[in-house]
Each structure stands twice: as structure tokens, then as C-alpha cells.
Amino acid sequence: xxPLRRGLRDNGLGLVFxxxxxxxxxxxxxxxxADLNNRQLTDGGAELSFGSYLLSSDFAVDxxxxxxxxxxQFFLFIMATVYLMQRGSPESKPAxxxxxxxxxxxxxxxxxxxxxxxWARTGGWRTAVFSRxxxxxxxxxxxxxWVAQAVAGHTAHNTDRLTDLQDPQSLLSYVTGADFWNRSxxxxxxxxxxxxxxxxLSVYLRERGSPESKPxxxxxxxxxxxx
Amino acid sequence: xxxxxxxxxxxLGLTVCVLVGFIVLGVMHR
Numbered sequence: 001x002x003p004l005r006r007g008l009r010d011n012g013l014g015l016v017f018x019x020x021x022x023x024x025x026x027x028x029x030x031x032x033x034a035d036l037n038n039r040q041l042t043d044g045g046a047e048l049s050f051g052s053y054l055l056s057s058d059f060a061v062d063x064x065x066x067x068x069x070x071x072x073q074f075f076l077f078i079m080a081t082v083y084l085m086q087r088g089s090p091e092s093k094p095a096x097x098x099x100x101x102x103x104x105x106x107x108x109x110x111x112x113x114x115x116x117x118x119w120a121r122t123g124g125w126r127t128a129v130f131s132r133x134x135x136x137x138x139x140x141x142x143x144x145x146w147v148a149q150a151v152a153g154h155t156a157h158n159t160d161r162l163t164d165l166q167d168p169q170s171l172l173s174y175v176t177g178a179d180f181w182n183r184s185x186x187x188x189x190x191x192x193x194x195x196x197x198x199x200x201l202s203v204y205l206r207e208r209g210s211p212e213s214k215p216x217x218x219x220x221x222x223x224x225x226x227x
Numbered sequence: 228x229x230x231x232x233x234x235x236x237x238x239l240g241l242t243v244c245v246l247v248g249f250i251v252l253g254v255m256h257r
Contacts, residue, residue, distance in 0.1 A: 007230045014234045057256055060249040067246070137239070144246045151253035158257075 025063070032059055043163060057159065060152035061183070068145035069187030075138035077195050087223050088203035090214045094224045106131075146184070150175050153183060 001009075008015065033053040040047055053059055077091075083099065086092040103109040108131075112121045119130035129136075154174040161168055174180055198212075204220055207213040214222065 011230045011234060014238070015230075018234065018238065055252055057253055060253060064246065064249055067242075141242060141246075144243065144250075148246045148249040148253065151250050155253050155256045 028062070029054060029059065032062060045163065057152040057155035061149055061156050064145050064149040064152055065183045065187055068142055068149055068184070069191045071138050071142035071145055072188065073191035073195055075135060075142055076192075078135045078138060085223065086199045086203070088220050089199045089223060090202055090212065091199050092223050097224075149183065150180060153180055 029050075033048070033050050036053060036056075036058055037047045039045075048056065081091065081093070084092075085095060085098060087095075097105065100106075104111050107113070107116060108120060108127065109123070117130065119126040121127075150171070154169070154171050157174055157179050158168040169177065202213060205213075206216045206218075208216050
């Protein structure tokens with residue numbers, strides 16, 4: 001196998017999902033632009049160029065409201081699976097490992113090796129931060145996306161209000177109002193259902209070869225196995 | 228190894244840049 005082929009195989013998940021993401025985002029931009037211009041025609045407003053649409057608050061709020069819910073989903077799932085379990089689910093750990101686990105289980109302190117990441121070996125604040133870096137990053141991206149949704153949604157909402165000859169709203173009244181919470185909650189409910197479904201359905205269902213599933217022949221009650 | 232590092236930087240870097248861009252544009256358009 002050539003180094004390039006091996007590199008592509010070793011990174012298939014990241015490359016395929018990243019590529020599909022860009023394609024689908026482009027599709028969203030095209031459909032969103034057409035949809036906005038259809039509404040502009042009905043409302044008697046001026047049509048927007050594709051470039052202006054990409055820089056508009058309408059596009060930003062549609063992208064950001066979906067991103068925030070995905071990052072919230074991963075943050076909650078990462079943190080909840082530290083302290084909560086689901087017997088029989090491959091996403092869960094067994095009862096005796098609930099919590100932050102021992103240094104031995106986490107390969108920390110005396111149990112680090114030469115191949116452990118630098119910040120895992122140093123101890124002190126670096127190891128403390130590195131030990132929480134995945135959750136903190138997801139939380140940070142959630143907060144950033146939610147702020148982007150608020151700021152862009154506020155601008156887009158006020159543009160609509162001006163078209164309807166209504167007074168613009170302040171940012172505070174927007175983030176405590178119906179549009180912001182309707183957009184936020186409709187995304188959150190779907191993520192929570194999806195995560196719950198994954199945890200519960202994977203107890204009794206299998207996907208041969210997927211690390212998200214238990215091995216096909218594993219008992220329903222067995223936890224912390226993947227196949 | 229090189230692809231892995233690049234992807235990490237791209238996933239995190241582009242996401243943050245796009246979000247900061249949205250916020251800046253949103254504030255500018257107000």
C-alpha cells in the first residue's frame with residue numbers, strides 16, 4: 001500500500017464526513033438562497049445575490065442554530081457518560097467504572113508511558129486541563145455557536161420586523177423571546193431523542209462490525225463491549 | 228500522522244473562524 005493510500009484509509013471517517021459536510025453545506029446555501037428569494041418576491045422585497053446571502057444573518061442563523069445543538073449534544077453525552085450508565089449499551093461503561101476513574105485506569109501519574117501525550121505526563125494544571133479538554137472544547141464550541149445564533153438571529157429577526165413595519169427588538173428581548181427559543185428548543189429536542197435512542201436501542205439491536213454496536217452474539221445485558 | 232494533524236486543525240480552526248465570522252457579521256449588520 002502506498003503511503004498516500006494508507007493515509008486516506010487511516011483517516012476515512014474524518015475525510016468522508018468533512019467532505020460530505022462541505023457538499024451538504026453548499027446545498028443548504030443554494031436551497032436557502034432560493035428560499036429567501038422566493039419569500040422576497042412574495043413580500044415585494046429586492047432579490048439578494050448568492051454572495052450577499054452567504055454573508056447574511058439569515059444564512060448565519062440557520063447554520064449556527066444547528067451547530068450549537070450538535071455541540072451541546074456531544075458535550076452532554078461526553079459528560080453524562082462519565083457519571084451515568086445504561087446497562088447493556090455499548091456507549092456506557094460498567095457500574096464499577098462510574099465517575100472519573102483511577103489514575104491506573106486513565107494511564108496517569110505513575111501509569112503514564114513514554115508514548116503518553118506530553119500534557120498527560122506533566123501533571124499539575126496541564127494534566128487537569130488536558131483531562132477535560134474534549135468536554136471543554138465541545139462546551140466552548142456550543143457557547144460560541146449559541147452566541148452566533150443569538151447575534152445573527154437577532155439581526156435576521158429585526159430585518160423581518162422592519163419589513164413588517166414593526167419596531168426593532170433589543171438583543172436582550174430577542175434572546176428571551178419566542179423566535180430564539182423556538183429555534184433552540186426544536187434543535188435540542190431532536191438531539192436528546194437521538195442520543196437517548198442510541199443508548200437504549202443499542203441494548204437490544206446490533207450492527208455487525210460497527211464499534212458503536214456490541215458484537216452480534218453479545219448478551220443483551222452486557223455493557224462496555226464493542227464489535 | 229500529517230493528515231490527522233491537518234484535519235484536527237481544519238475541523239477546529241474552520242469551525243471557530245466561521246462562528247467568529249458569523250458573530251462579527253451579525254454585530255456589523257445591526
